[in-house]
Amino acid sequence: MNTKSTHKPVSLLKKVLYTVGFTATIMTGFVASLLILTIKPSPTPPSTVTQTESPTIKPAASTTLGLPVRISIPKINVDASIEQVGLDAGGAMAIQESQDTAAWYEPGPRPGQIGSAVLAGHYGELNGKWSVFSDLSQLRKGDILQVQDDTGTSLSFIVRESRYYDPKADAGEVFNSNDGKAHLNLITCEGSWNEAEETYSKRLVVFTDQYIQ
Amino acid sequence: MNKNSKSSAFKVLALSVIVGVALPVVALAAPYTQQVNLATADNFAVLAGSAITNTGSTVINGNVGLAPGSAISGFPPGLINGTQYIANSTATKAKTDLVTAYNDAASRTPVTQVIAAGTLGNTTLTPGVYTSADSTFEIDGPLTLDGEGDASSVFIFQAASSLITAGASTVILQNGAQACNVFWQVTSSATLGTNSIFKGNILSLTSITATTGADIVGSLLARNGAVTLDANTITNETCTGGEAFATPVLPNTGVGTTNANFLAPILVSLAVLFVAVSSLYVIRTNQNR
Numbered sequence A: 001m002n003t004k005s006t007h008k009p010v011s012l013l014k015k016v017l018y019t020v021g022f023t024a025t026i027m028t029g030f031v032a033s034l035l036i037l038t039i040k041p042s043p044t045p046p047s048t049v050t051q052t053e054s055p056t057i058k059p060a061a062s063t064t065l066g067l068p069v070r071i072s073i074p075k076i077n078v079d080a081s082i083e084q085v086g087l088d089a090g091g092a093m094a095i096q097e098s099q100d101t102a103a104w105y106e107p108g109p110r111p112g113q114i115g116s117a118v119l120a121g122h123y124g125e126l127n128g129k130w131s132v133f134s135d136l137s138q139l140r141k142g143d144i145l146q147v148q149d150d151t152g153t154s155l156s157f158i159v160r161e162s163r164y165y166d167p168k169a170d171a172g173e174v175f176n177s178n179d180g181k182a183h184l185n186l187i188t189c190e191g192s193w194n195e196a197e198e199t200y201s202k203r204l205v206v207f208t209d210q211y212i213q
Numbered sequence B: 001m002n003k004n005s006k007s008s009a010f011k012v013l014a015l016s017v018i019v020g021v022a023l024p025v026v027a028l029a030a031p032y033t034q035q036v037n038l039a040t041a042d043n044f045a046v047l048a049g050s051a052i053t054n055t056g057s058t059v060i061n062g063n064v065g066l067a068p069g070s071a072i073s074g075f076p077p078g079l080i081n082g083t084q085y086i087a088n089s090t091a092t093k094a095k096t097d098l099v100t101a102y103n104d105a106a107s108r109t110p111v112t113q114v115i116a117a118g119t120l121g122n123t124t125l126t127p128g129v130y131t132s133a134d135s136t137f138e139i140d141g142p143l144t145l146d147g148e149g150d151a152s153s154v155f156i157f158q159a160a161s162s163l164i165t166a167g168a169s170t171v172i173l174q175n176g177a178q179a180c181n182v183f184w185q186v187t188s189s190a191t192l193g194t195n196s197i198f199k200g201n202i203l204s205l206t207s208i209t210a211t212t213g214a215d216i217v218g219s220l221l222a223r224n225g226a227v228t229l230d231a232n233t234i235t236n237e238t239c240t241g242g243e244a245f246a247t248p249v250l251p252n253t254g255v256g257t258t259n260a261n262f263l264a265p266i267l268v269s270l271a272v273l274f275v276a277v278s279s280l281y282v283i284r285t286n287q288n289r
Helices: A012-038 B003-029 B039-043 B089-106 B259-287
Strands: A068-073 A078-085 A102-105 A115-120 A144-149 A154-165 A182-194 A199-211 B044-048 B051-055 B059-061 B063-066 B071-073 B084-086 B113-115 B123-125 B128-132 B137-139 B143-146 B155-159 B163-165 B171-174 B182-186 B190-192 B197-204 B208-210 B215-222 B227-230 B233-235
Touching: A012 B259, A068 A115, A144 A182, A154 A182, B039 B044, B039 B089, B039 B215, B044 B051, B044 B059, B044 B089, B044 B227, B044 B233, B051 B063, B063 B071, B063 B089, B084 B089, B089 B155, B089 B182, B089 B197, B163 B197, B171 B197, B190 B197, B208 B215
Parallel strands: A078 A102, A115 A182, B044 B063, B044 B215, B051 B071, B051 B227, B059 B233, B063 B084, B113 B128, B123 B143, B128 B155, B137 B163, B143 B171, B155 B182, B163 B190, B182 B197, B190 B208, B197 B215, B208 B227, B215 B233
Antiparallel strands: A068 A078, A068 A144, A102 A115, A144 A154, A154 A199, A182 A199
């Protein structure tokens, strides 16, 4: 019996093929794990208020339009209360610290009044929690959102377009309009995080128009 | 005094007399240009205290403000080419600025001319401050305001009572006169006649009513009362003497270091990959010896 204790010498081609094969397998695993790490979980709604039936959409009479208290954006699972803000000392729209609530720019019109009402919300993940407007970039033309006021009236708005701005860009078209219609513009951040300045590199604005069925 | 100083003294005296007479003449010849500063009230075509009520196809080219009341109705069918500021901090601030401007306009002196019986129809006026002999102003025919070639010329009308314009009456601006530089201070109420044409900023203590079809270039600013509209066109005009709204900078809504979190997993994965590939290569190489 021929008991060869040595293996046949492996050709160079086979060496290369084996190496490439194993590397490809490991690369696939690496890419897969990277994708899993980078996909954000949907932000959980900050409140557990459940409604047994969807609110009736009543176009608000101008005389009784209340203060905005709640915003809901079903497509991105947003259901948040609204706080009022003004200008900060640097001339920018102020924003509260809470990651869970939206900010309404009080010096401007209310959602549903003629002109451009503005709501802002935080973006990003902090201490394991995702902020209220983290998924705003997923909104597309035609998506519907609702704002409820303190008289219980609910107004609907429909997304028209989204635009990105530099942080210091002129925001005239975000805060002002004069086409005789009621608009609601949503602001958050996008882009890459600048640790030194503690800000994201872009601002995202979603422009919406009042939607009366 | 010697002869030289006497003649010098005489020359100085003569010069002083000439200048002393000439200066007031020069001053009087220049048109009146002392603006009334509306500050943030300048941003409004319509500003009211208690309510804004519209009927019909009114078009407002400018912003609409209301404070402390919050009752605004008629839009639609009315159209506002601007923004509504209803019972908020912006409207409240504008009302405060209106009070300041009103008090300034009401206290301007000296009065250029007292208008007999307050009738301003078929009249041409030059820049200055005007009051009425009977506390009211009536425009019952064409009123021409002549700016005397100066675009910064100012007209201030002080009505101790009311302002009433007749149906189809008109206000005509010429020679540099601008609606933004015309101020009507009205202590009681202002009423604009049907299909009339009106120019200027009405600063009313009580209310302002624009009846059917009256068109205004300027603004209707009512302190305590309502502004009532009926198929009017109102176009706000601003020149100097106002304070534009500041446009806010976009808010900084970033909280986290989301992207930075990727770095650690990436480095660890790369390290593992490197070790794995290297190990494989070494194993393979050893097997082939």
